[in-house]
Amino acid sequence: MKQLSQEAFKRARNWVMMNGRPLEQALFAHEFENGPADDVLNALHAYQNVDGGFGNGLEPDIQLPDSSPIATSVALQHLVRFAEEPKAxxxxxxxxxxxxxxxxxERQGWLAVPEKSNDFPHAFWWTVxxxxxxxxxxxxxxxxxxxxGYLYLFEEYVTALHIPKLIDQAIQHFLSLESFDSEHEVYCYLRLFAMVPSQRTEKVERQLTKAVQSLVKLDRENWxxxxPFPLKFIPSPGSPDFGIxxxxxEDNLDFFVEKxxxxxxxxxxxxxxxxxESWEKAYQHWSGILTEGTLSALSRFERLSK
Structure with missing residues (x-):
């Protein structure tokens, strides 16, 4: 079991603080240096538009300034951690x-990005x-x-949508899948079931295990x-292992320590x-996101030298 040395941790910390976005800098400071939650929320608020949605490159592969459901999902992944804060x-x-x-x-859901995203720099898989x-x-x-899942979690703010019906439809869709073509769809379902744990029936657990087993890459030459490597499905100690x-x-953690x-x-x-040119900027932004997120994961698994 490899531990990240204090020297390497400081190098990574300094890189984030010098080159990362204000959001990742605030997240790092909040987790490791007792930084205020307000700094995270202020940094995140810079990506929120007047319609309430998020855009402006929060998901760096989509440089659309307008709001998109996918960027709003990224924002809510952060906001749920600070839900008790008035600003959040x-x-x-x-x-x-x-x-x-x-x-x-007609979709009983959302499309990830609007067509207007084509007018701004983006990764080719986001082209509408x-x-x-x-x-x-x-x-x-x-x-x-x-x-x-977020509608369920914050149902007091929902005025027009029927949440139990939507949850039921989402679960039936998942259970109907015979093959799993997208690890990202499975990540989204894992987040849904974390927010609605009452729906984690034995049938759901079997389907989740089937999905993870069909997607996860276990050998480090793939990483x-x-x-979708193991830590994508087991983000912290005590998470279900889905047969991994x-x-x-442990090898996956060693791999990231080495990196x-x-x-x-x-x-x-x-x-x-x-x-x-836009990719060069997005590459830097992603480097900050990945570095901060991995340091957080290593901390959860007690892989940081004291």
Missing amino acids: DTMIREAIRYLEYSFLE HENGMSWIDANWGNPSAELI ENYV PSFKV IEENGKLTPTWEWNDYP
Whole structure:
């Protein structure tokens, strides 16, 4: 079991603080240096639009300034951690307003990004095609399943949508899947079931295990690429293991310790095909996100040297 040295931790910390976005800097400071929650919320608020949704490159592969359901899902992943803060409560209320406004009745959910995102730099997988959908939208649960979870969690702010019906539809969709083409759809379902634990029936657990087993890449030679590695499904000690051997989780942690020891940060394992100047900026932003997030994971698993 490898531990990240104090020296490597400081190198990674300094990289985030010098090169990361204000959001990742505030998240790091909050987790490791007793930084105020207000700094995180102020940084996150810079990405929120007047309609309550989030955009402005919060998801760095989408540089659309306007709101999108996918960027709003990213924001809510942060906001749920600070839901007791008055400022977060206001931001959540406005985000729920946006989700109700952007809900598509015929889809019983959301499309990840609006067509207007084509007018701004973006990764090719976010391009909206003539049918009004990006490749991401082939898998309904990303982000609709996750967004339904936020509606449930903050139901006091929902005025127009019938949450029990939406939850039931989301679960029936998941249980009907015979193959799993998108790890991101499964991540969204894992977040949904974390928010609505009463729905984690034995049938759901069997389907989740089947999904994870079909997607997870267990061998470290794969981890240099953009793949669903063990920590994507087991984000903290005590999480369900879905049949992933514990020694593979430990090896995955060792892998990231080695990467940070070697490079002082983590960098994206993917790239855009177009917009090279914008990708250079997004690459830096992603490096901050990945580095801060991995340091947080290593902390949860007690992999930081004292």
